[in-house]
Amino acid sequence: MLFDYTPKLKYDIIIMDRNKELARMFDTLADALEFLGENPFKIRAYRKVARFLESFPEDIQKFYEEHGIEGLKSLPGVGEKIALKIEEYLKTGTFQKYEEVKSKVPDGILELLQIPGIGPKTIKKAYDELGVRNLEDLERVIESGELARLRGMGPKKVENIKKSIELYFKMQDRIPLGEIYPFVESLRKWLAESEYVEAIEVCGSYRRRKETVGDIDILCISTHGHKVIDKFVNHPDVTRVLAHGDTKGSCIFNDRIQVDLRVVPRESFGAALQYFTGSKQHNVHLRTIAKQMGFKISEYGVFKDNVKVAGEKEEEVYGILGLDFIPPELREDRGEIEAAMEHKLPRLIERKDIKGDLHVHSKYSDGTATLEELAQKAIEMGYEYISVCDHSRSVKYAGGLTIEKLREKNREIERINEKYGKKILLKGAEVDILQDGTLDYPDEVLKELDFVIAAIHIWSKYEDVTERIIKALRNPYVHSIAHPTGRLIGKREPYNVDIEKILHVEKEEGKFIEINANYERLDLNDVWSKRAKEIGVKLTIGTDAHQIGQMWMIELGVYVARRGWLEKDNVLNTLNSEEILKILKNRR
DNA sequence: GCCGTTTTCGGCCCGACTGTTTTCAGTCG
Numbered sequence: 001m002l003f004d005y006t007p008k009l010k011y012d013i014i015i016m017d018r019n020k021e022l023a024r025m026f027d028t029l030a031d032a033l034e035f036l037g038e039n040p041f042k043i044r045a046y047r048k049v050a051r052f053l054e055s056f057p058e059d060i061q062k063f064y065e066e067h068g069i070e071g072l073k074s075l076p077g078v079g080e081k082i083a084l085k086i087e088e089y090l091k092t093g094t095f096q097k098y099e100e101v102k103s104k105v106p107d108g109i110l111e112l113l114q115i116p117g118i119g120p121k122t123i124k125k126a127y128d129e130l131g132v133r134n135l136e137d138l139e140r141v142i143e144s145g146e147l148a149r150l151r152g153m154g155p156k157k158v159e160n161i162k163k164s165i166e167l168y169f170k171m172q173d174r175i176p177l178g179e180i181y182p183f184v185e186s187l188r189k190w191l192a193e194s195e196y197v198e199a200i201e202v203c204g205s206y207r208r209r210k211e212t213v214g215d216i217d218i219l220c221i222s223t224h225g226h227k228v229i230d231k232f233v234n235h236p237d238v239t240r241v242l243a244h245g246d247t248k249g250s251c252i253f254n255d256r257i258q259v260d261l262r263v264v265p266r267e268s269f270g271a272a273l274q275y276f277t278g279s280k281q282h283n284v285h286l287r288t289i290a291k292q293m294g295f296k297i298s299e300y301g302v303f304k305d306n307v308k309v310a311g312e313k314e315e316e317v318y319g320i321l322g323l324d325f326i327p328p329e330l331r332e333d334r335g336e337i338e339a340a341m342e343h344k345l346p347r348l349i350e351r352k353d354i355k356g357d358l359h360v361h362s363k364y365s366d367g368t369a370t371l372e373e374l375a376q377k378a379i380e381m382g383y384e385y386i387s388v389c390d391h392s393r394s395v396k397y398a399g400g401l402t403i404e405k406l407r408e409k410n411r412e413i414e415r416i417n418e419k420y421g422k423k424i425l426l427k428g429a430e431v432d433i434l435q436d437g438t439l440d441y442p443d444e445v446l447k448e449l450d451f452v453i454a455a456i457h458i459w460s461k462y463e464d465v466t467e468r469i470i471k472a473l474r475n476p477y478v479h480s481i482a483h484p485t486g487r488l489i490g491k492r493e494p495y496n497v498d499i500e501k502i503l504h505v506e507k508e509e510g511k512f513i514e515i516n517a518n519y520e521r522l523d524l525n526d527v528w529s530k531r532a533k534e535i536g537v538k539l540t541i542g543t544d545a546h547q548i549g550q551m552w553m554i555e556l557g558v559y560v561a562r563r564g565w566l567e568k569d570n571v572l573n574t575l576n577s578e579e580i581l582k583i584l585k586n587r588r
Numbered sequence: 589g590c591c592g593t594t595t596t597c598g599g600c601c602c603g604a605c606t607g608t609t610t611t612c613a614g615t616c617g
Contacts, residue, residue: 041600042589044589045590045600048589076590077591080590117616118617121613121615154613156606157607157608215617241606244605247604250616262604275617284601285598286601288600291600297602298603506612536602
């Protein structure tokens with residue numbers, strides 16, 4: 001096994017977020033209409049607004065209260081009809097069209113539509129001709145052979161549908177980027193060993209550094225496509241081959257992750273790279289613009305009057321349309337195309353800009369590394385400093401430090417810094433925000449620290465923690481807030497917290513907010529990070545590493561920052577040791 | 589259902605692979 005996989009039970013999550021719930025309703029509406037055979041462009045319009053809502057950082061309810069129905073109509077992809085539907089939802093909790101269409105399609109059918117490999121046409125046929133209304137029915141007609149006898153069906157198709165169903169239950173969730181990273185890098189190397197591969201690049205959401213990936217797209221240059229694809233489908237971890245052609249192969253690895261490999265000639269590599277990196281929304285937008293300008297973009301190049309005018313380099317694809325090169329992390333159709341047109345893209349922060357890790361645990365609390373080991377790791381990684389933020393005294397389960405223990409640790413930090421002749425370790429703490437919003441150490445103790453990051457670790461399910469966090473931010477000794485929403489990707493929803501409100505208090509108090517770079521957290525996420533930048537709040541990036549071996553995840557934090565349009569100046573720990581210490585001191 | 593530097597109507601990205609076909613439909617990304 002290249003990575004561990006524990007099957008997860010399907011469960012319904014409580015959706016507190018109106019934007020997400022509304023997005024889900026539009027998606028369901030689109031699914032249902034697809035089944036009913038409605039105009040595909042109308043369906044696309046619903047999906048488009050669903051994608052928009054998912055990444056819209058403002059609460060749609062508040063937006064509506066402030067800007068009214070005209071405001072809604074100004075949003076991309078929202079016209080008269082959809083604006084009315086949103087308004088109706090905000091007032092009543094649902095909208096008529098949704099209820100009406102949903103009532104025409106059995107819930108079991110809606111679930112079947114989620115299974116990749118079985119589309120609306122097939123499901124409709126099975127429904128009309130065999131009365132299939134849910135998964136159970138479908139499995140029954142597969143076994144009885146009835147499905148295979150339908151026109152257009154056959155034994156192979158049915159076999160594939162059967163396998164798709166099996167796989168659907170194994171591949172429920174997207175995989176966190178940080179979890180799949182080592183696997184993808186090893187696969188990339190393994191493929192690159194082939195004498196027929198001239199160049200190779202991983203594309204898709206992986207290249208865009210999205211927080212989770214659904215599948216992996218790999219692109220390579222070769223003049224012997226079938227040889228490369230042959231090698232690929234014969235990888236020892238392949239458990240199912242979905243496609244095996246001359247330019248495209250598609251496999252499931254370890255019954256868990258789909259990997260698609262495409263082979264293109266050198267002269268098309270840039271265009272293919274652009275195309276397979278996506279996102280879908282970005283590409284549709286880009287192609288629409290190209291078309292208006294008289295170009296046609298495909299994965300083979302950019303064409304004008306059937307003459308190829310660009311394609312070998314990705315930069316050319318954007319360049320020929322008059323756009324600046326758009327870094328993959330920005331390609332979500334969140335305004336990057338317009339910005340590239342006006343030459344106003346941000347100059348994104350890079351990994352090398354990071355001068356230190358601001359959130360690392362040591363053996364003093366629940367980490368495994370000694371302070372000496374952390375200091376050495378800092379040097380190995382080229383850092384100027386690491387802020388050692390162990391837990392505070394109330395967090396008993398994580399070995400929270402008593403005041404005496406904290407002071408003992410501070411003395412050891414001083415000894416180590418003296419030995420290295422510089423402040424390589426900062427005296428830090430991840431201080432708990434208690435139930436009443438006060439902090440877990442008194443001010444006179446916090447005063448002795450270089451960097452204080454406050455965090456919530458204990459909360460009750462329906463509690464709104466916003467005021468607790470705001471109270472903590474008002475404390476003059478707090479610098480930043482750790483993992484501000486508390487979400488764990490795919491495992492735990494955020495706690496009930498109003499980040500927009502918190503960001504405004506942050507701005508007022510001149511405080512910072514964390515991008516926690518742990519692969520399960522990535523918290524703040526990209527969308528909120530972008531919002532922080534807009535409001536004018538700087539961010540701190542920390543790995544929350546509990547072992548030395550987790551400190552590489554700072555990369556993941558940088559990816560979130562890049563996806564959030566952040567520049568070097570938006571992140572505190574791009575400053576050198578002297579600058580950062582001065583600022584941390586002055587913020588009190 | 590949205591949208592406008594061709595447009596308030598008529599477009600809406602484009603191609604590979606598979607399985608069933610004998611010229612194409614379905615699905616995916």
